[in-house]
Amino acid sequence: MQSTFIIADDHPLFRGAMRQALEGIDGGAVIIEAGDLDHARRAASDHPEADLILLDLAMPGVSGLSGLVAFRAEFASLPAVVVSASDDPATIRRALELGATGFVSKSASIDDIRSAIATVLAGEVYTPAGIDLGAEHDSEIAALISRMKTLTPQQGRVLGMLAQGLLNKQIAYELGVSEATIKAHVSAILQKLSVDSRTQAVIQLSKIGAAVLDPQD
Incomplete structure (x- = not known):
């Protein structure tokens, strides 16, 4: 069964890499791209059938996790997988606490990205393997x-x-x-x-x- 994904990232080359990963998912994929938060919101509004969004934490209209807060408030039923180069345990933990259904590092392999997507589509939360999220120290x-x-x-x-x-x-x-x-x-x-x-x-x-x-x- 074909899935619909929104890729929200301001770097065309990275969107291309994510597209490559998503196009290899079983059943095929419809992919909508957005280069900033406003276009991501518009894409989510125009495509209520979307299965999930891959949301970058550093793009126009986004200030770290505040962008996730705003997006999850507006589109609570759309699973949001955060994609970020900031992949320390604190960032991952805070993203999940604020409603992300998964976290993928920008350094992840295509296989890891596909694994994350499959996990979230199965209704589970994905976190990178081998990372101890610990507790909030601040x-x-x-x-x-x-x-x-x-x-x-x-x-x-x-x-x-x-x-x-x-x-x-x-x-x-x-x-x-x-x-x-x-x-x-x-x-x-x-x-x-x-x-x-x-x-x-x-x-x-x-x-x-x-x-x-x-x-x-």
């Missing part, structure tokens, strides 16, 4: 991830749009709701993240991305 990041996980899907989408610099009225238009509804979501987000302003909320979200670039363990 108490601030651990607390932040816990607070992020209390956000509803709609609140996660709103937070992601705040991070893009959108105003309440722009978010309301995008989501097809009233501006008052968005204001209520923003208030709830601030309360759950224990911050006093939209700016502080976005800073908190960016800390997850910074953690990828500067892991504490």
Whole structure:
């Protein structure tokens, strides 16, 4: 049975390598490519039949794991396999805690990529072999991830749009709701993240991305 995949990465050569891996999967594959987060969102919206997305952590519109947070909030039913050159245990663990259904290093072989895809399509979570994910050593990041996980899907989408610099009225238009509804979501987000302003909320979200670039363990 043919599967549909979205490859979200800003490097054409790497998308080509991923395409090569996916085209060798049993049953064949329909492949949609996206070079930034906006195009990845559009691809996921236009292809609700997609079986999974391969999501890079470092492309336009993405700041580390904050991109994963925003995408998972909007497309909770679409399995997301994170693909990254940052493949330390801390990054892998945090990605899985924030909703990734798998993690593939950019240095992985084609066979490993195919194995990861097969694992996720079978309904399981894939992690690279031989890596001890350990426990979170950064108490601030651990607390932040816990607070992020209390956000509803709609609140996660709103937070992601705040991070893009959108105003309440722009978010309301995008989501097809009233501006008052968005204001209520923003208030709830601030309360759950224990911050006093939209700016502080976005800073908190960016800390997850910074953690990828500067892991504490």
